[in-house]
Amino acid sequence: HLQPAQPVTYGYFLAGFAQALERDFARLTECRARINMSPLGAGAMAGTSFPIDREATARWLGFDTVGLHAQDCIAARDFLAELLGAAAMTATTWSRLAQDMFVMTTFEFGTLNLPDSVAQTSSMMPQKKNMSALEVLRAGSAQIMGAHTTAMAGLKSAHYSFGFDSCCDAFRWAWDALDGAVRGAAVAAVVVGKARPRVDRMADLARVNYSIATDLADLLVRDGGYSFRDAHHLVGAVVRAAMKRGTTADRITSSFIAEIADTAFGWQVDLDADAVTRAVDPAQAVQARRDTGGPSTHDLDRLFESLDGALAQDREMLRAWTAAGEAAADGLEMAFEALASVTRPGA
Template sequence: MTRLWGGRFSRGPAGETLAFTSSIGFDRRLVHQDCAILAAHARALARAGILANEEAELAADALKQVAEDIASGAFAVDDNDEDIHSAVERALLERIPETAPRLRAGLSRNDRVAAALRLWLKDAIADLTARIGGLIETLGSAAATHADAVMPGYTHLQRAQPVRLADHLGAHAAALSRDADRVAACATRTDASPLGAGALAGTTLPIDREAVAADLGFASVIPNTLDAVSARDFAAEFLAAAAICGVHLSRLAEEVVLWTTSEFGFAELDDAFATGSSLMPQKKNPDVAELTRGKAGRLIGDLAGLLATLKGVPLAYNRDLQEDKEPVFDAADALAGMLSAMDGLFGTLQFRTDRMAEAASDWTLKATAIAEELVRRGVAFRDAHEIVGRLVSAGGGANPETLSEDDLTALHPELPDAVRDALEEGPPGAP
């Protein structure tokens, strides 16, 4: 077994301790980032005169192969490997036994794991931002296809006013656009290197932190070394952005669930994005939308879990921070899946614009427009609101066009013209 510590101990950890503290089950996905960090550190050691240039090149070549072998399974990660750093060192010792023990000079797992997570998250942020953009484009395409379709707009899930389907989809796209901005903005604070901070107080070796950061593609260096190894607000910020995006996707998914019911009938799911029932042959279930709705709660849980972990951790590094990776990985995976699924769903969703138009033809959706027509004719809005309310009640929901002009005039002399003009108007639409 290869451990990165142990000289001051008279015996190894108990099996229970090793099993409880091991993170190899989830941090192995940082293997490419960890190997890149070690290669950059080897080059830094060569610049500092601690390694020969040939040794640094040998280490970099070996690390490329180690990353590929661990990722592919050609090198078996052992359950006894405490973490991905231990597994990488074990693999390196097999390949370059003379050089491998010298690579960790001036490097701690504390700055190393923080850097690995930041590098991984930078890639995840770029991927998720692109996925959000893809869904926005799909919604925009659907809106353009159905630019003239009219449907009821809702408040309190009750029919309120007529709106355009394009505006309804555009509202969801606007929320997702803000999500893309939020997720992308996380990269700014993630894109900073903690390397060179060591365990917490830096290193006495002449490691050029700026050069290491540039080598790995970081935009900057975190100047305070205690902050460098202990900060996880970049992860919490990402989880917050992911959770907000998940909530927006959940609201979009809820629309799908409602619209595809027989009661609404506003849309029809493509067979490729629906599932059936094990008992009821007639069912076509919106499981993709429902799982999107469900996973939004999971994203909120990931955020809450990390914040709860961070709130009591003193400076600098504490093992509690090992709990940062699982929620970040889980949130990134869940959000990527949600975005892909909803993109595919909306790319194939069939809108029943005839059913939407039928529902939007309910004249009561024009009640506000009638009141505003009265306002145009000099009636105070408070009075107009009361007049139209009596109109709705007097007609029993029947179209006021079926009422006589005398009936309408009895409510207000301007009402017949107001009704006529309002019913001829199209939906106000969103700006």
């Protein structure tokens, strides 16, 4: 809701997008099995009566297998629509990243700095720094989604055979969109690499914006024996009173909580002063969230280890695919040379 919620870290923020992009990458790579099927030999729609070797051409051209139904080989475009959909989902992820960063770079938030190399100045207002790279990421995702929508709309009423609507017009924007996805990934990598969090500003906001309220409620449940429902009501009253008095979150004390509990609800609350001090400290609130996928160092270390492992597997898979393509190209050249060396009868 774009309101102060709970204290986290910039690394935690980025790690969430890393998780999303890992899923995006999985969706993209899963398309390969349905793309890398050879249609050669399918003819116009019913195969051919010539004794050709479809498996040989598939092998020489680096395909994993052949399509088993000739008409499906001619009619199918789902593999390309699926790839566009996966690309659109990926672009949506980095578009959401761009939007979050856009807000963080505003004067009002001021929690993130992007250098001039990924920004532009206003043509009229000399003080104005426009986050052009972020705008490119947001706009580019719309173009990719548009290409996917065009593909699906073009396919939905096409006969299951060859036709210009399903073969050409439905995918009029596909190649530009896929090229745009590659460019968008490169731009997103540059932006993330150059972005720098304004740590002091982040810490100042976390200390005063009452984002530790949930930790106070948790303390009332753990140490005070209250239900979370009652703790929620009491902490809400504490925050309201603190805002009226101009008391920032980091200055809420056990005596202040006891006062509000008594006057607002008639409850006698006696929390340990040191426990309250720890609860209103954003840094300690962050570290308290362990084993639940939270922002603590403990949890992030485990997450980064998992992400590093997934990244290593992804890179190895891409290396294997590249090697397979190179081997197929070598095989094709050898087969061509062998064929070219055959002497025809009467030659």
